[in-house]
Amino acid sequence: MHHVSVPGLSGDRFAVIYSVAAENEASARQRALDICLEQTVEFPPDLLPPGDIPDHILGRLEAVEPQGSNRYQVRISYAVEITGFELTQLVNVVFGNSSIKPGLRVERLALTAPLHRAFRGPRFGRTGLRELLGVPERPLLCTALKPMGLSAARLGEMAYQCALGGIDLIKDDHGLADQSFAPFRERVLRCVEGVARANHVTGEHCLYLPHLAGPLDTLQERAHFAREAGAGGLMVAPGLVGLDAVRLLANDNTLNLPLLSHPALLGSYVTSGDSGLSHFTLFGQLMRLAGADAVIFPNYGGRFSFSRGECQSISDSTRSPMGHIRPIFPAPGGGMSLDSVPDMLQLYGSDVIFLIGGGLHRHGPDLAAGARHFRELVSVTQHST
Amino acid sequence: MHHVSVPGLSGDRFAVIYSVAAENEASARQRALDICLEQTVEFPPDLLPPGDIPDHILGRLEAVEPQGSNRYQVRISYAVEITGFELTQLVNVVFGNSSIKPGLRVERLALTAPLHRAFRGPRFGRTGLRELLGVPERPLLCTALKPMGLSAARLGEMAYQCALGGIDLIKDDHGLADQSFAPFRERVLRCVEGVARANHVTGEHCLYLPHLAGPLDTLQERAHFAREAGAGGLMVAPGLVGLDAVRLLANDNTLNLPLLSHPALLGSYVTSGDSGLSHFTLFGQLMRLAGADAVIFPNYGGRFSFSRGECQSISDSTRSPMGHIRPIFPAPGGGMSLDSVPDMLQLYGSDVIFLIGGGLHRHGPDLAAGARHFRELVSVTQHST
Numbered sequence: 001m002h003h004v005s006v007p008g009l010s011g012d013r014f015a016v017i018y019s020v021a022a023e024n025e026a027s028a029r030q031r032a033l034d035i036c037l038e039q040t041v042e043f044p045p046d047l048l049p050p051g052d053i054p055d056h057i058l059g060r061l062e063a064v065e066p067q068g069s070n071r072y073q074v075r076i077s078y079a080v081e082i083t084g085f086e087l088t089q090l091v092n093v094v095f096g097n098s099s100i101k102p103g104l105r106v107e108r109l110a111l112t113a114p115l116h117r118a119f120r121g122p123r124f125g126r127t128g129l130r131e132l133l134g135v136p137e138r139p140l141l142c143t144a145l146k147p148m149g150l151s152a153a154r155l156g157e158m159a160y161q162c163a164l165g166g167i168d169l170i171k172d173d174h175g176l177a178d179q180s181f182a183p184f185r186e187r188v189l190r191c192v193e194g195v196a197r198a199n200h201v202t203g204e205h206c207l208y209l210p211h212l213a214g215p216l217d218t219l220q221e222r223a224h225f226a227r228e229a230g231a232g233g234l235m236v237a238p239g240l241v242g243l244d245a246v247r248l249l250a251n252d253n254t255l256n257l258p259l260l261s262h263p264a265l266l267g268s269y270v271t272s273g274d275s276g277l278s279h280f281t282l283f284g285q286l287m288r289l290a291g292a293d294a295v296i297f298p299n300y301g302g303r304f305s306f307s308r309g310e311c312q313s314i315s316d317s318t319r320s321p322m323g324h325i326r327p328i329f330p331a332p333g334g335g336m337s338l339d340s341v342p343d344m345l346q347l348y349g350s351d352v353i354f355l356i357g358g359g360l361h362r363h364g365p366d367l368a369a370g371a372r373h374f375r376e377l378v379s380v381t382q383h384s385t
Numbered sequence: 386m387h388h389v390s391v392p393g394l395s396g397d398r399f400a401v402i403y404s405v406a407a408e409n410e411a412s413a414r415q416r417a418l419d420i421c422l423e424q425t426v427e428f429p430p431d432l433l434p435p436g437d438i439p440d441h442i443l444g445r446l447e448a449v450e451p452q453g454s455n456r457y458q459v460r461i462s463y464a465v466e467i468t469g470f471e472l473t474q475l476v477n478v479v480f481g482n483s484s485i486k487p488g489l490r491v492e493r494l495a496l497t498a499p500l501h502r503a504f505r506g507p508r509f510g511r512t513g514l515r516e517l518l519g520v521p522e523r524p525l526l527c528t529a530l531k532p533m534g535l536s537a538a539r540l541g542e543m544a545y546q547c548a549l550g551g552i553d554l555i556k557d558d559h560g561l562a563d564q565s566f567a568p569f570r571e572r573v574l575r576c577v578e579g580v581a582r583a584n585h586v587t588g589e590h591c592l593y594l595p596h597l598a599g600p601l602d603t604l605q606e607r608a609h610f611a612r613e614a615g616a617g618g619l620m621v622a623p624g625l626v627g628l629d630a631v632r633l634l635a636n637d638n639t640l641n642l643p644l645l646s647h648p649a650l651l652g653s654y655v656t657s658g659d660s661g662l663s664h665f666t667l668f669g670q671l672m673r674l675a676g677a678d679a680v681i682f683p684n685y686g687g688r689f690s691f692s693r694g695e696c697q698s699i700s701d702s703t704r705s706p707m708g709h710i711r712p713i714f715p716a717p718g719g720g721m722s723l724d725s726v727p728d729m730l731q732l733y734g735s736d737v738i739f740l741i742g743g744g745l746h747r748h749g750p751d752l753a754a755g756a757r758h759f760r761e762l763v764s765v766t767q768h769s770t
Binding site: 004006007008009034038039040041042043044047048052053056057081082083084086087088089091092093095096097098099100101102144146147148149150151154173174175177178179180181213214215216217237239240241242244245247248263264265266267268269270271272275276277298303304305334357358361362 | 389391392393394419423424425426427428429432433437438441442466467468469471472473474476477478480481482483484485486487529531532533534535539558559560562563564565566598599600601602622624625626627629630632633648649650651652653654655656657660661662683688689690719742743746747
């Protein structure tokens with residue numbers, strides 16, 4: 001076989017830390033070497049032409065460390081050029097085919113400056129979102145318009161009530177798409193109107209964020225419709241429309257709106273525990289790379305199964321150092337109630353978005369009063385801790 | 386609370402069959418009722434306004450049946466209107482938030498005519514792809530251009546060799562995106578040229594299918610570039626670019642190319658076994674709804690972990706009745722070798738695409754000879770079974 005040289009390799013490499021199930025170190029090492037092949041050349045190693053392909057293109061095993069019973073942490077580095085500096089191909093290199101192998105989990109991406117530079121990241125981040133809202137310090141409050149089946153007019157009225165009561169971010173429930181009973185455009189117009197009317201009364205800057213859950217070829221059109229109508233941000237579920245859809249919207253200078261990511265259909269990446277993606281990588285690192293300004297995930301203690309530790313790791317990853325890529329807001333929700341606020345403040349600190357949906361309705365039919373109670377409780381709890 | 390009526394409900398419902406982990410039937414029933422709420426109204430049931438929302442919008446538990454030790458199969462129906470007749474929202478209703486709950490798996494979609502009609506499905510399907518290739522009966526042969534790191538010129542030469550040896554479908558390895566060492570456009574031009582040159586010699590109709598793995602805003606542009614350059618089809622990985630990207634490409638009348646779906650990053654939906662999506666739903670039902678003409682998945686006995694039974698269920702779902710939505714080709718691959726052909730013919734029948742990548746190179750440096758050997762072996766085995 002002839003020697004092959006690959007032009008344009010800089011020598012820059014990034015790393016991925018995987019956790020692998022293995023009975024002993026030798027077998028962990030073998031699994032790690034399989035990942036090196038699988039995620040790059042996908043080719044019998046003895047048949048690779050000598051030169052840059054085995055020396056640089058092939059993943060490189062950097063370290064193997066025991067991690068507990070029958071688990072090992074392995075660190076593999078990749079040439080930055082194999083990502084093509086595109087988000088879709090980056091995630092492909094990190095976990096494309098290896099996602100199909102059980103007992104193998106991505107724990108953390110260790111990206112380097114050349115890759116960070118390829119991504120804009122969140123347009124607003126924590127500071128930018130606080131500026132939009134005019135809320136410099138306290139935790140932010142968010143609620144969802146629901147239940148599905150209400151008309152656009154009813155949802156708009158609900159948005160008015162919630163904004164009147166002091167909610168900062170009012171989003172569509174993630175089940176609202178473009179159904180006939182509350183079509184996207186009509187819903188956006190009504191909710192924008194409701195929130196604007198309330199802001200006029202309160203003097204605050206509550207934002208309405210419609211859910212963009214439609215076909216890809218309507219995504220930008222719906223996003224721009226929303227912006228022109230006066231929506232203050234957008235909610236996107238990367239599990240439904242693809243992670244790159246978040247990047248596309250975040251990069252759109254004429255759109256210039258904060259993005260809230262929703263975890264619909266992403267659960268399978270994190271529920272198995274020993275395979276998939278870590279909470280840290282999925283809800284923090286990848287969402288920030290894509291450009292979400294806040295990330296919704298199920299809070300511990302609600303009706304989902306995330307542990308307090310997993311939520312802590314998400315919180316950590318929303319602000320861990322990533323070059324120029326801004327810290328974003330964790331937005332824990334999913335069955336949280338007013339009672340959970342004190343412990344959540346303890347865990348997340350005040351740079352958090354409290355997402356309360358059905359629980360707000362539990363307070364009574366007057367949503368504005370429920371929202372005021374929620375805000376007061378957060379304020380009192382914050383100052384007493 | 387006032388009675389709420391929801392206009393436009395037809396009464397048509399579709400169903401989803403889930404498998405849930407539960408200690409007894411009462412607890413399975415409770416989990417099922419949770420799914421009914423979670424996937425629709427996401428609201429405290431006692432606070433729902435009376436009328437159409439609890440009566441029609443809310444998911445409806447249709448049946449609970451024991452399925453083995455601590456597993457129950459539950460059937461839940463949903464009003465077709467809540468999908469908005471969009472693929473993104475359909476998958477959201479089927480499994481959006483429930484994907485975050487462990488021990489809960491989608492076994493099968495039981496869609497009805499109104500939903501089938503909302504989707505075009507595969508443009509070619511089994512019959513159409515056979516017509517394009519001029520191969521009426523025998524199994525189809527497919528290989529991947531690799532390893533990553535080779536230049537576009539080298540990949541083009543490899544495509545020539547493989548086509549000369551009688552391969553029907555030549556696709557990019559899924560790790561090829563738009564890297565500097567083999568940029569998308571140059572690669573397409575070289576590989577199209579190689580395949581055309583071989584077709585001129587053989588008189589056959591081998592197709593080249595480049596991998597569309599780029600940013601969403603380049604997807605259609607790259608697809609049309611490929612078509613104009615003479616590519617015979619496209620490969621898309623819905624885990625990387627979103628399932629709806631497949632639909633978008635399949636629906637494009639001016640593109641009019643067969644689509645091959647790749648499982649990169651989809652593994653986490655199926656590896657846990659007791660949660661996620663079934664092989665039947667993910668690789669058959671959803672790919673057909675989206676419009677893939679053939680679906681790549683890891684064959685049993687290779688370096689991945691799918692069982693023979695799981696591969697059988699994928700094979701079944703590529704041709705199960707789905708209204709007007711065409712049957713598609715199963716394309717088992719991933720570490721298969723020439724030795725596995727006989728048993729695979731037994732399992733898949735002759736309406737199958739044999740995908741052999743690295744194993745073809747194992748035959749020796751003359752790829753055309755390796756391809757001829759592969760084709761002969763399939764032909765001999767087919768006629769001897």
